[in-house]
Amino acid sequence: MSTKDYLEKDYYAVLGVPKTATAEEIKKAYRKLARQYHPDANQGSTETEAKFKEVSEAYDILSDTKRRKEYDEARTLFGSGLGGYAGTGGASRSGSGGFPFDLGDLFGGTHQGGTGGGGIGDIFGGIFNRGGGTTTRAGGATTRARRGQDIESEVTLSFGEAVEGTTVSLRLTSSSACTACAGTGAKAGTTPRVCPTCEGTGAASRNLGNFAFSEPCRDCKGRGLLVDNPCEVCEGSGRGKSTRTIQARIPAGVGDGQRIKIKAKGAPGENGGPAGDLYVQIHVKPHPVFGRTGENLTITVPVTFTEAALGAEIKVPILKGLPVTLRIPEGTPNGRTFRVRGRGVARKDGTKGDLLVTVEVLVPQHLEDKARGALEDFREATAGGDPRAELIELARSE
Ligand SMILES: [Zn+2]
Numbered sequence: 566m567s568t569k570d571y572l573e574k575d576y577y578a579v580l581g582v583p584k585t586a587t588a589e590e591i592k593k594a595y596r597k598l599a600r601q602y603h604p605d606a607n608q609g610s611t612e613t614e615a616k617f618k619e620v621s622e623a624y625d626i627l628s629d630t631k632r633r634k635e636y637d638e639a640r641t642l643f644g645s646g647l648g649g650y651a652g653t654g655g656a657s658r659s660g661s662g663g664f665p666f667d668l669g670d671l672f673g674g675t676h677q678g679g680t681g682g683g684g685i686g687d688i689f690g691g692i693f694n695r696g697g698g699t700t701t702r703a704g705g706a707t708t709r710a711r712r713g714q715d716i717e718s719e720v721t722l723s724f725g726e727a728v729e730g731t732t733v734s735l736r737l738t739s740s741s742a743c744t745a746c747a748g749t750g751a752k753a754g755t756t757p758r759v760c761p762t763c764e765g766t767g768a769a770s771r772n773l774g775n776f777a778f779s780e781p782c783r784d785c786k787g788r789g790l791l792v793d794n795p796c797e798v799c800e801g802s803g804r805g806k807s808t809r810t811i812q813a814r815i816p817a818g819v820g821d822g823q824r825i826k827i828k829a830k831g832a833p834g835e836n837g838g839p840a841g842d843l844y845v846q847i848h849v850k851p852h853p854v855f856g857r858t859g860e861n862l863t864i865t866v867p868v869t870f871t872e873a874a875l876g877a878e879i880k881v882p883i884l885k886g887l888p889v890t891l892r893i894p895e896g897t898p899n900g901r902t903f904r905v906r907g908r909g910v911a912r913k914d915g916t917k918g919d920l921l922v923t924v925e926v927l928v929p930q931h932l933e934d935k936a937r938g939a940l941e942d943f944r945e946a947t948a949g950g951d952p953r954a955e956l957i958e959l960a961r962s963e
């Protein structure tokens with residue numbers, strides 16, 4: 566498709582979705598329309614065939630995040646509602662058939678200055694490079710090295726697995742070359758033929774005023790090949806779904822809600838292209854005892870009044886292994902937090918965060934006679950000091 570197409574065609578309108586449509590909504594709209602206009606369902610109707618092509622073209626662009634962004638940018642750049650520019654000729658200096666602006670200026674072709682810099686050229690370059698795949702010619706036909714799709718997946722980990730790191734099995738479904746036709750899109754027993762329009766290069770060049778674009782060939786959509794008898798499995802698209810299970814290493818220290826990238830574990834590339842990446846959305850189940858703040862684990866432990874008042878050595882559980890001993894000094898207030906070093910969450914460098922232990926002083930709920938007597942003695946021994954005296958004084962002075 567050409568730049569002019571980009572500016573003229575409202576792919577959103579073609580699919581009947583708003584500009585803000587999600588990928589899912591776009592896919593749904595496309596599927597519905599593709600079924601409706603599919604050539605198999607409308608034998609010989611050139612009108613529906615054209616419609617089918619239009620819908621496919623719109624989906625090609627809008628389903629590809631990168632190209633959709635470029636398309637949006639291109640349209641924003643030139644303003645919306647450009648549908649009427651073709652043939653308005655008068656003001657045009659380019660002589661290209663009615664552009665209301667001078668492409669030479671915009672693209673730096675013949676005039677200096679203009680918008681300065683290759684911004685617009687970059688955008689269109691990006692559109693037509695289809696994500697930078699490399700092209701090799703074999704036997705006159707184009708075989709485009711295609712990077713594999715990025716794949717989204719998710720996994721739910723136990724609290725401990727997230728802290729320590731783990732290996733998980735992930736079942737992944739991705740788009741790949743159709744197995745029935747090996748991605749050619751041609752029915753078994755038939756072979757695609759070299760596109761006569763572009764002679765197999767997949768590219769066509771088009772002159773717009775004093776600027777020449779290289780764009781994907783319209784007839785073969787840049788594939789360099791034409792399919793006369795489409796494969797029945799993939800309906801000529803050459804695309805299929807493949808499912809595989811992979812082992813993915815989840816690094817230590819991941820957190821709930823985090824999305825991690827695992828390089829080259831996405832869909833395999835085609836024609837020598839690199840594999841896509843795998844993105845894993847992490848969910849972490851809460852732990853009944855431990856909490857987490859960043860690289861530290863947290864725990865609240867109960868201590869008796871006497872342990873807090875007199876000091877004590879207490880046992881504190883850790884996430885993995887035997888409890889550790891923590892010394893509570895004499896006169897420890899309720900809510901004080903102690904740090905047990907190296908018992909937290911693993912860091913990237915192999916060291917670990919800390920375990921933060923917060924004490925909660927218990928107040929006895931039931932007192933045996935002896936204990937009650939001892940506490941009454943304690944009250945007598947500490948009589949005279951009112952812990953609220955200062956507070957009351959302060960409140961009054963304000
Ligand atoms: Zn072609």
Ligand SMILES: [Zn+2]
Pocket residue numbers: 743744745746747748749750751796797798799800801802803804
């Ligand atoms: Zn197929």
